[in-house]
Amino acid sequence: MAWRENASVKYEEHRRPDCLFQGETRLDGRGYEMFRSVFMKTGTLSKAAGSAYAEFGNSKVMAGVYGPRESDRREAFSEDGRLRCDVKFTTFALHTRKASFSQNDEERDVSGQLLATLEAAVLLHTFPKSNVDVYCLILESGGSDLAVCISAASLALADAGIEMTDLVSACSVSRVEGHLLLDPTADEAYEEDGGLLLAYMPQASLVAQVVMTGKWDDEDVTEVLQLGMGACSQIDAYMRQSLREAMSADSTQ
């Protein structure tokens, strides 16, 4: 490709690290069962009915919720409300530039999973015959993207006042060389031989989504699910904290 050779900035390929561990810690200094630094804030978009921004280390996601409103396309009649999810990566979210603006396979997959997760939590009968649209934009993809999207989207839904069984918090776990790594980065997830995505509602103790890959022994399944549920409770606490902060900021204004 000619433009690459002519480019003034040298094109550099992302080099994956040879080893993911430094002694007992991971490359970014975390223990095996620790999250990256978490930041969450609601009410970030003024036009949306509800919105949230979530940042887990380098994974940065914006979520906006619009509705309940009339559907913009013709759809079959449904007594219950309808939820629609659309997840987009920015063109600069990954190391390789996203080639086109149209929805690619990964976005389609993530959107579908986000929808399945939220449908298990949102009380659809509370907005009959109307639509709620959830848009997520992955500004930067640093691994565990879907988990961050789920947490951000459910926070945005709560901000919009859409009724749910409970706040949904989510986390990913990767198994690398026999270690269970919570909230893996993209490099760690690439090296996994087994993975878990868990979306959990800790107050209601209900699982909204579970996607497990790789071969697991019976004890390991229980262990990884326990780890995931514990981790989701931590995220749940962060989410409630950010909602409370938004409330108190509103009342002081």
Add this chain to the structure above:
Amino acid sequence: MIGSDEKDFIRGGFKADIRSDGRACNDSRPLSLSLGDLQPCSGSARCTLGSTDVIVGVKAELGAPLPDSPDCGGLHITVECSPCAGPTSQGRAGEALSFELAKCLERALNAHPSGRGSALDLRALSIVSGRTCWVLCIDALVLACDGSLLDALSIAVRAALQNTRIPLVEVGATEDPDEEPELELDDDPANAKQVDVSRVPIIVTVCQMDDAFVVDPTAREEEAAEQACHIAVMPTGNVCGMFRGSGAAVTPFALQEMMSLAQKRGPLLLQAVGKSIASAAMSMET
């Protein structure tokens, strides 16, 4: 779409352990398999599970490996739902369903880009490191859809892979390592390689309604049940994948129950599959 009365009827059946077609909660529908139906493919299988009907063709093609994994072969999975298969597989909804099914199968096989933890040994598909490899294209077509689609698809995929013959390739020697080596295809079927399917899982769909757990649900039962879970099980009984289907959220306890039920069912189902394959092979010979 089924009405609330019919839902209540089906749910009542789950509780009483007798379903509308006379099965108990633990029974599955009759399974039949035929192998090698598709002539242009390297391997194929058709699986009918009750009135669910799927056909899978595997084609082995020569391709280039991904730059990230030069020693691994490739794997492509596509699922197409025929619009005549049922109301859920028409139009846009059908496209979404096809995509979701393909992703589930892909996750169950776990053909990870790094080649780790894969149910299929992608390394065995490599021919010349970094240059040429076999790419297995698994194309599934749903002919009729009456519930437990993933169960039928995974059985057909496993059988089709078992039926697949990959021609032997001889790599010519080259003096210069940068030079493209010459490949010679041996088209004698006796020399063809088989795919190792010993780790390929099958997927067991389990539906839950209160404390009743139902295997091999029909489309109506899937709709009536509170939730469904798809669990991929290896011949050893190990879980190697789990995906929550549509429906309400599930308690961790129910999740464990569904998993242990699937772990019991999986190996039994695999035995039935093995028998079907053996009898299909017998009938092909005669």
